[in-house]
Amino acid sequence: MSKFTSSRARRSAVAALVAVAVPLTAATAANAAPNAAARLASTAKKSPNQSVTAIVQFKVSEAKAKQIVKAHKGKITDKLPAVQGYAVKLPAKQAKALKSVKGVLNVTLNSKVKTTSFSPELLATNFPKTTGADQAWAQGITGKGVGVAVIDSGINGDISDFTNADGSSRVTNVISNPGATTAGDPVGHGTHVAGIVGGNSSFRTDGLAGKYTGIAPEADLIAIKTSDDVGESTVVDVINALQFVVDHKDELNIKVVNLSVSSDTPGSYLTDPLNAAVEFTWHAGIVVVSAAGNRGDAADAVQYAPGNDPYVISVGATDETETANPADDTLASFSSRGVTLDGFNKPDVVAPGAKIVAPLAAGSAFSTLAPATSIFEGGQYIRIGGTSMAAPVVAGAAALILQARPDLNPDQVKQLLTTNVNATANAGGELSIPAALAAQPTAKGANQGLTPNTSVANALALSGIDPTRATWTKATWTKATWTKATWTRATWTKATWTAGATGTTAPWARATWTCAACESAGDGIDQTKSTWSKSTWSKSTWSRSTWSSVEW
Numbered sequence: 001m002s003k004f005t006s007s008r009a010r011r012s013a014v015a016a017l018v019a020v021a022v023p024l025t026a027a028t029a030a031n032a033a034p035n036a037a038a039r040l041a042s043t044a045k046k047s048p049n050q051s052v053t054a055i056v057q058f059k060v061s062e063a064k065a066k067q068i069v070k071a072h073k074g075k076i077t078d079k080l081p082a083v084q085g086y087a088v089k090l091p092a093k094q095a096k097a098l099k100s101v102k103g104v105l106n107v108t109l110n111s112k113v114k115t116t117s118f119s120p121e122l123l124a125t126n127f128p129k130t131t132g133a134d135q136a137w138a139q140g141i142t143g144k145g146v147g148v149a150v151i152d153s154g155i156n157g158d159i160s161d162f163t164n165a166d167g168s169s170r171v172t173n174v175i176s177n178p179g180a181t182t183a184g185d186p187v188g189h190g191t192h193v194a195g196i197v198g199g200n201s202s203f204r205t206d207g208l209a210g211k212y213t214g215i216a217p218e219a220d221l222i223a224i225k226t227s228d229d230v231g232e233s234t235v236v237d238v239i240n241a242l243q244f245v246v247d248h249k250d251e252l253n254i255k256v257v258n259l260s261v262s263s264d265t266p267g268s269y270l271t272d273p274l275n276a277a278v279e280f281t282w283h284a285g286i287v288v289v290s291a292a293g294n295r296g297d298a299a300d301a302v303q304y305a306p307g308n309d310p311y312v313i314s315v316g317a318t319d320e321t322e323t324a325n326p327a328d329d330t331l332a333s334f335s336s337r338g339v340t341l342d343g344f345n346k347p348d349v350v351a352p353g354a355k356i357v358a359p360l361a362a363g364s365a366f367s368t369l370a371p372a373t374s375i376f377e378g379g380q381y382i383r384i385g386g387t388s389m390a391a392p393v394v395a396g397a398a399a400l401i402l403q404a405r406p407d408l409n410p411d412q413v414k415q416l417l418t419t420n421v422n423a424t425a426n427a428g429g430e431l432s433i434p435a436a437l438a439a440q441p442t443a444k445g446a447n448q449g450l451t452p453n454t455s456v457a458n459a460l461a462l463s464g465i466d467p468t469r470a471t472w473t474k475a476t477w478t479k480a481t482w483t484k485a486t487w488t489r490a491t492w493t494k495a496t497w498t499a500g501a502t503g504t505t506a507p508w509a510r511a512t513w514t515c516a517a518c519e520s521a522g523d524g525i526d527q528t529k530s531t532w533s534k535s536t537w538s539k540s541t542w543s544r545s546t547w548s549s550v551e552w
Contacts, residue, residue, distance in 0.1 A: 048093035053110040057085035060103035127352035129324035132434040143216025143399035147254040152190030155223035156361035161199040176241040179228030188366025195358030196392035215396025258395035260388035266303035274305040276453040288312040289395040291387035292347035293336035301336035302346040317353025317390035326422035351431040353390030411445030
């Protein structure tokens with residue numbers, strides 16, 4: 001029996017500079033590409049005699065400009081009248097020297113460029129505009145380099161929406177459920193969620209380029225499959241998935257976790273093991289985003305882990321109606337809201353979550369059970385509603401924030417995303433990415449004075465940390481009471497998952513991550529089921545679903 005997944009997604013080999021049209025805050029510059037002066041100085045220092053092509057702009061006559069170029073051993077390769085200059089080939093040290101010559105306006109190295117590819121004019125969906133993600137893209141903020149773990153039913157990794165320009169995949173697949181014999185997504189839920197976080201149709205060649213794009217279209221996606229071969233998942237599977245996230249956060253640069261999942265048992269966050277796991281992850285320095293649930297205004301609507309936890313960012317869903325204007329957005333009727341057993345108001349923020357179009361996993365349950373009216377573009381995309389769809393909108397926003405401002409901790413990210421919001425018709429504050437990017441968090445951020453889950457508090461206490469003052473930075477306790485799972489890895493050359501295959505080798509089928517220490521079903525473990533927030537099927541498993549609770 002083979003359990004395989006992809007290796008860490010290979011990042012694009014070609015670095016590209018993207019022009020920043022909107023000024024960023026000082027904190028944003030920490031992760032910015034080197035500016036033109038810095039690149040020129042660095043090249044001249046490292047390789048002074050290397051021949052480079054520079055764009056040299058002048059404020060003197062053509063004759064004088066040519067004299068200056070010749071004096072610095074340069075050769076003009078192109079005349080650039082639009083910028084009052086020339087493309088000049090010369091040694092790097094001479095290019096740097098030119099910058100200080102009287103009569104020279106500016107000297108910059110000629111760099112490779114690419115379009116941002118994420119054109120709002122091409123989008124066939126509103127949610128990137130409603131949340132202001134398109135404004136972040138205009139600044140070159142696309143989630144690039146940030147790892148987002150999607151703990152769900154897997155991802156159909158051979159979809160072109162999850163590839164880089166060179167065809168390499170942005171997806172790493174992990175299996176945390178011992179009942180799953182293959183990678184991929186037999187359900188369809190995880191693929192849809194991942195598409196909302198970081199789908200990118202820009203490199204499609206079938207006429208759909210740019211139409212369907214997620215919030216963070218260049219983020220790296222870590223698909224942690226918690227469902228077995230028939231679509232069922234347990235709390236244990238989710239806890240194992242969160243353990244993987246913490247164990248491999250540095251290796252895969254995981255900064256954000258999306259949990260469009262809910263326990264089927266209400267309770268206090270202080271004692272629930274899934275709550276302990278999400279707090280464990282949060283204190284390890286990772287932003288955890290959870291769906292609030294689809295129980296509407298029921299008395300117990302927000303009493304289920306992990307959305308009931310006061311540390312995580314729990315997300316409710318809005319209906320965008322037919323516009324990208326947040327002012328007319330309304331709270332989706334299915335979106336859970338209320339007060340938890342421990343007295344916390346939930347959700348923490350709302351985001352678009354009704355009638356969301358994102359990639360469809362070929363051959364999945366979604367593709368065979370969904371109404372025809374929800375299938376788009378010849379079966380390549382599907383429209384679904386639920387807080388499972390709203391959560392990844394916020395997870396993608398967190399990735400954008402952390403690309404721009406990698407110095408922020410989870411408490412600060414939560415504060416930015418939940419307090420800098422747009423007004424809506426009746427749903428309270430809706431996610432505003434531009435406002436969050438522009439704001440400054442307090443030194444400590446959100447979540448101050450909270451009491452951790454009991455097991456987390458014990459772990460903190462064992463490490464000599466005051467539980468009521470613990471923050472994500474106090475990560476030394478993470479191994480105090482937790483047994484590290486054993487994850488094995490092996491090499492594969494081709495995918496063996498064939499559901500919906502197109503005959504091409506899946507780009508994610510390069511290596512395997514499986515949990516060797518995870519228990520299998522039937523070994524005396526409480527198989528308490530975790531459901532996918534009821535956003536796409538009822539309490540029964542997907543294979544028996546009537547789709548009665550889907551919002552189309």
